[in-house]
Amino acid sequence: xVPALAQxxxxxxxxxxxxxxVSVVGPDVVWIGGTKxxxxxxxxxxxxxxxxxxxxxxxxxxxxxxxxDDQTAYLMSAGLAEKxxxxxxxxxxxxxxxxxxxxxxxxxxxxxxxxxxDKQHGIVFGDPINGKWFILTTDDGGQTWQPVPPExxxxxxxxxxxxxxxxxxxxxxxxxxxxIASGGATSGRVFRSSDQGRTWTVAATPLPAGEAxxxxxxxxxxxxxxxxxxxxxxxxxxxxxxxxxxxDGGQTWELVTATTPPGLKxxxxxxxxxxxxxxxxxxxxxxxxQGQNWTRLDLEGFHSVACAKGTCYAVGAKGKVSKRVFKFx
Numbered sequence: 001x002v003p004a005l006a007q008x009x010x011x012x013x014x015x016x017x018x019x020x021x022v023s024v025v026g027p028d029v030v031w032i033g034g035t036k037x038x039x040x041x042x043x044x045x046x047x048x049x050x051x052x053x054x055x056x057x058x059x060x061x062x063x064x065x066x067x068x069d070d071q072t073a074y075l076m077s078a079g080l081a082e083k084x085x086x087x088x089x090x091x092x093x094x095x096x097x098x099x100x101x102x103x104x105x106x107x108x109x110x111x112x113x114x115x116x117x118d119k120q121h122g123i124v125f126g127d128p129i130n131g132k133w134f135i136l137t138t139d140d141g142g143q144t145w146q147p148v149p150p151e152x153x154x155x156x157x158x159x160x161x162x163x164x165x166x167x168x169x170x171x172x173x174x175x176x177x178x179x180i181a182s183g184g185a186t187s188g189r190v191f192r193s194s195d196q197g198r199t200w201t202v203a204a205t206p207l208p209a210g211e212a213x214x215x216x217x218x219x220x221x222x223x224x225x226x227x228x229x230x231x232x233x234x235x236x237x238x239x240x241x242x243x244x245x246x247x248d249g250g251q252t253w254e255l256v257t258a259t260t261p262p263g264l265k266x267x268x269x270x271x272x273x274x275x276x277x278x279x280x281x282x283x284x285x286x287x288x289x290q291g292q293n294w295t296r297l298d299l300e301g302f303h304s305v306a307c308a309k310g311t312c313y314a315v316g317a318k319g320k321v322s323k324r325v326f327k328f329x
Contacts, residue, residue: 007324008300009324011323013321015038020164021064021167021304022167023306024307034061036058036060039054039065050095052095059079062075064078065114071092071093072091074089074101080110081106082105084105086104086106086110086111086126087102088101113169115170117172120139123135127162128160131155135147153191159184160184163215165233167304171218179191179218183216184214187204188228188230189203205253206241207241207242210232228243228268229265229268229278229280236264237281239263243278245291256290261282261285263281264282266281266303269305269312271310279304281316284297302314302322312325
């Protein structure tokens with residue numbers, strides 16, 4: 001199966017907000033989160049777009065979004081809790097109104113990622129407090145959130161944290177699996193739970209980490225097979241190792257070929273036929289063999305991407321939203 005390589009098609013989204021999160025429910029239903037409390041939504045594959053602002057959330061930067069259906073979605077705001085920016089919102093009427101489900105002003109809380117296994121069970125995480133991830137789970141669709149006890153979590157390395165860069169530093173799979181990707185320390189690591197976040201283990205990857213370097217995005221095609229991508233956000237075109245593969249659910253990771261074009265990759269998505277699409281500020285890459293080889297598609301810069309059945313939506317700075325349809329022959 002070989003994809004016909006279409007081009008990215010810019011979408012008519014009327015906002016200058018910057019986007020780092022996108023979630024799809026099939027090829028036609030898309031939710032996007034952005035700066036200045038902005039959300040963007042389509043239910044017709046991008047023919048028309050709704051752009052709105054969550055009331056009283058002008059200071060919020062929605063770095064993660066979870067689409068449930070054409071009417072229901074969650075938005076997670078990354079930012080300092082002390083400044084009122086650690087929030088989770090939900091809509092059940094297509095964005096006409098939003099309910100504030102969660103907010104904290106606990107010092108040190110900075111949310112990084114949000115995801116849901118199903119309509120009731122979800123998880124959100126943030127940068128470490130006292131050497132452990134800040135993790136909350138919900139069993140009632142986000143109405144209430146319970147903290148995961150710190151003693152259930154592996155200790156963090158000095159300066160280790162997560163990059164709230166693409167909404168994919170945390171991903172879930174199946175009914176119970178969840179992974180968190182880190183950076184900032186000496187090597188990128190992946191934390192894994194197989195019981196909806198109650199207990200955790202951690203594994204090192206062969207990818208480098210540092211002040212501006214680490215793992216930015218993940219994708220799991222099954223409970224065993226996954227890929228993580230990353231790089232250096234201060235040197236976005238810096239060549240070097242930026243992708244790793246697991247075949248055992250994240251217990252061990254192996255280096256794969258660096259992407260073409262090189263540099264920071266912030267998100268990776270699955271296409272039909274097990275093709276992988278990786279995006280970042282330095283361009284778009286495609287692999288047909290789990291990262292052993294990469295094809296340069298273009299030099300378009302994006303922060304995140306989400307795909308369904310070969311239809312992909314990518315988002316970036318200053319209101320950038322593009323659509324690309326891969327047709328497989």
